[in-house]
Each structure stands twice: as structure tokens, then as C-alpha cells.
Amino acid sequence: QVQLQESGPGLVKPSETLSLTCSVSGDSIKNSFYYWSWIRQPAGKGLEWIGRIFPRGNTNYNPSLKSRVTMSVDTSSNQFSLRLTSVTAADTALYYCARELGSRRYYFDSWGQGTPVTVSS
Amino acid sequence: QSVLTQPPSVSAAPGQKVTISCSGSSSNIGNNYLSWYQQLPGTAPKLLIYENDKRPSGIPDRFSGSKSGTSATLGITGLQTGDEADYYCATWDNSLNTWVFGEGTTLSVL
Numbered sequence: 001q002v003q004l005q006e007s008g009p010g011l012v013k014p015s016e017t018l019s020l021t022c023s024v025s026g027d028s029i030k031n032s033f034y035y036w037s038w039i040r041q042p043a044g045k046g047l048e049w050i051g052r053i054f055p056r057g058n059t060n061y062n063p064s065l066k067s068r069v070t071m072s073v074d075t076s077s078n079q080f081s082l083r084l085t086s087v088t089a090a091d092t093a094l095y096y097c098a099r100e101l102g103s104r105r106y107y108f109d110s111w112g113q114g115t116p117v118t119v120s121s
Numbered sequence: 122q123s124v125l126t127q128p129p130s131v132s133a134a135p136g137q138k139v140t141i142s143c144s145g146s147s148s149n150i151g152n153n154y155l156s157w158y159q160q161l162p163g164t165a166p167k168l169l170i171y172e173n174d175k176r177p178s179g180i181p182d183r184f185s186g187s188k189s190g191t192s193a194t195l196g197i198t199g200l201q202t203g204d205e206a207d208y209y210c211a212t213w214d215n216s217l218n219t220w221v222f223g224e225g226t227t228l229s230v231l
Contacts, residue, residue, distance in 0.1 A: 037220070039220075046123065046209065046222055046223070046224045046225045047158075047166065047209055047211070047225070048222070049219060049220035049221075049222070060218070060219075062219045062220075063217065063218065063219060064219075096165055096166070101171075104153070104154070104213075105154060105171070105172060106153050106154045106155075106156060106172075106211075106212050106213050107154065107156035107168060107171035107172065107211075108156070108158070108166075108168060108211075109168050109171070109177065110168075111165040111166055111167070112165065113164075113165050114165050
């Protein structure tokens with residue numbers, strides 16, 4: 001049973017960079033059947049997909065965030081990471097990492113519990 | 122405005138049936154598999170339906186999904202108070218080149 005766990009600072013100052021890591025257990029992040037995504041949810045609002053990284057390291061990003069997002073994968077640690085630059089209060093949200101089935105099957109079968117991030121000075 | 126349209130809320134009595142609609146377009150629902158997620162209060166979303174109408178192991182058959190053209194429907198029968206949650210539909214959008222989620226529907230079991 002795969003498990004995902006987000007970690008990172010809960011408070012980030014405006015204009016700085018948000019950095020989060022998702023640790024994966026119970027499956028190898030190199031498994032070619034899956035992609036690895038970040039999704040966020042502002043308090044009381046809906047879900048927004050941020051982007052995904054494939055096992056070989058190539059990425060897809062939400063066009064609305066693309067200029068500020070970088071994702072990377074560390075296969076030796078079985079982790080993948082998110083960097084979001086130039087944050088503002090609008091980036092305050094609960095951030096989830098999730099596993100997506102590949103081959104255009106289009107569903108997230110496992111989610112982390114989420115980590116809250118507040119952007120404030 | 123979300124690319125996928127869901128009603129903001131639905132409600133029904135315990136034991137009754139409810140349906141939640143999700144409307145999109147040919148660039149998303151019309152040409153890709155749709156999935157549904159249940160988000161209980163204070164928890165992460167959980168996969169409820171995948172590939173339009175399939176249930177993961179452990180999801181009771183009270184939950185069902187269907188798709189027709191550019192719309193999809195989640196059905197829940199035998200409503201229980203524990204079903205009170207937010208429900209989201211989601212799929213990939215081929216034109217926007219991004220995942221798209223519905224705005225979410227809050228289910229109240231009165």
C-alpha cells in the first residue's frame with residue numbers, strides 16, 4: 001500500500017520561495033506506471049492541480065503557475081519536490097502530493113494527508 | 122469559473138438516493154476518462170470512481186459513476202450521514218494541457 005507524506009515549512013514570506021517535499025513509501029517513484037503530482041486547496045475552496053513529474057524527470061505544469069513552478073525527483077530518496085517562487089497570499093493553501101495512474105487513465109489513486117502553507121510576513 | 126461545472130450543493134434524507142452532475146466539453150470529459158473524489162471534512166480527497174464508472178477496492182457499490190458525451194454523473198444510494206462530504210469530478214483537459222477539477226459539490230444528508 002503506497003503512502004505519501006508531504007513536508008516543508010508551514011510559513012513562507014511574500015516574494016520568497018515555497019519548497020515542499022513528498023516522501024513516497026510502499027512503491028518506487030521510478031515505477032513507470034505512475035506520475036507524481038502536486039495539488040493545492042485554499043481554505044474553503046476547491047482543488048487546483050499544480051503540476052506533475054514523470055519517473056524520468058520530465059514535467060507538466062499548470063499553465064497558470066508554470067512561470068513560477070519547478071518540480072524535481074530524487075529517486076535515491078524516493079521523494080519528489082515542489083518549488084514555487086515569488087509567492088503571494090494567494091498561494092496560501094493546503095498542499096497535497098498525489099500519485100496519478102499513467103497511460104491516460106487519468107485518476108489519482110493515492111494522496112498525502114496535505115501540508116498547510118501560509119504566505120505571510 | 123471552473124472548466125468542469127458541478128452544482129454547489131445537494132441534499133437528501135438518509136436512505137435516499139442522490140446524483141451529482143459534472144459538465145464539461147469535448148476537450149476534457151468528452152475525450153478522457155473522468156474520476157470522482159470524496160473529501161470528508163478535514164481529510165484529503167479519496168478516489169471514489171475512476172475511468173468513468175469503476176470503483177476502487179473498498180468503495181461500496183452504493184457509489185456509481187456514468188458518463189455520456191461531455192457530462193458525467195455520480196450516484197449515491199442508501200445515503201448515510203457518513204457520506205456528508207465534498208465531491209469533486211476531475212479529468213485532463215487536452216486544450217488547456219492541465220488537469221481540471223470541478224468546483225466541488227457539498228452533500229448534506231438531512
